């Protein structure tokens with residue numbers, strides 16, 4: 001056992017969870033040789049909405065994510081001086097920490113549709129991107145009204161990401177989204193979708209999402225769309241409208257559980273949707289979509305463990321899932337240059353969160369979201385360890 005920070009044998013899932021937390025918090029880098037085939041055989045980053053790297057890398061292709069030996073998916077968060085480095089050695093890609101070999105890793109397969117164009121001539125990866133191994137992501141409009149009033153969430157770098165990389169279309173047509181989904185399903189690269197608008201105040205958002213879902217259903221031949229829509233917080237009648245669109249699940253980006261911290265960290269969002277409205281809406285959504293088909297989405301690492309876990313307790317007590325993304329103090333956000341809590345904090349907190357979710361015992365399956373969907377959340381991995 002060479003890796004000094006891991007207390008358990010490296011083959012135990014707990015170790016890979018701890019390692020994943022460390023990779024997300026401390027960042028990673030890779031040598032040129034290990035990245036051979038990137039953008040051809042292996043999936044490259046496409047910056048569909050936010051940038052998660054610690055350092056910008058305009059003009060340089062980087063991997064989107066990679067897998068650890070037990071199948072854990074890890075988001076590649078580039079940091080020039082990261083302690084972790086992936087190197088090519090004897091036809092293998094090996095992960096090192098400060099020159100100490102830890103384990104073999106693998107890049108993820110590049111979707112074939114990344115080489116294709118829609119009938120309207122758009123490059124398909126500028127419309128939709130695959131997150132992790134099997135989640136097809138669409139941001140129908142890369143826009144958020146809070147930036148123009150300087151009231152954006154302090155951790156968000158939507159505008160800066162768009163300016164730095166300009167790698168996706170800001171607004172996608174409904175037909176193009178359907179065609180991309182059709183190709184992704186045909187080649188077996190998608191099991192679920194994640195559809196979001198990056199937070200728009202447009203009143204016709206439900207109509208827009210309905211048209212998008214219908215277009216995807218038409219092009220894939222599916223009857224019901226497995227996956228999640230994450231619109232501006234859906235309230236009142238709009239919840240039913242989203243349900244009737246044909247998508248299986250809905251998400252709510254609450255971001256921060258503690259009410260006062262939420263108002264301070266997400267000033268624009270808190271003016272439009274209060275903590276209380278979020279809870280009431282999630283409760284209503286569970287009644288309409290069913291237990292396990294609603295998601296509360298959080299940024300993990302900004303608020304204290306106690307209040308985060310309280311949020312997990314309440315949300316999962318309502319019959320909804322929790323998806324907590326590991327905070328990256330990324331370039332272009334107001335928190336740029338800050339540091340996230342230590343990897344051990346993430347490991348301990350997420351194991352407690354998994355115990356809470358397990359204790360709430362509502363029925364949930366992996367039709368809409370699974371541990372292969374994204375590499376920047378730890379809870380689905382911790383739940384696997386807990387036997388869920």
Ligand code: SF4
Pocket residue numbers: 143144145146147151152153156157158198199266269
């Ligand atoms: S609501 Fe917050 S997280 Fe969402 S796009 Fe706007 S600023 Fe970013």
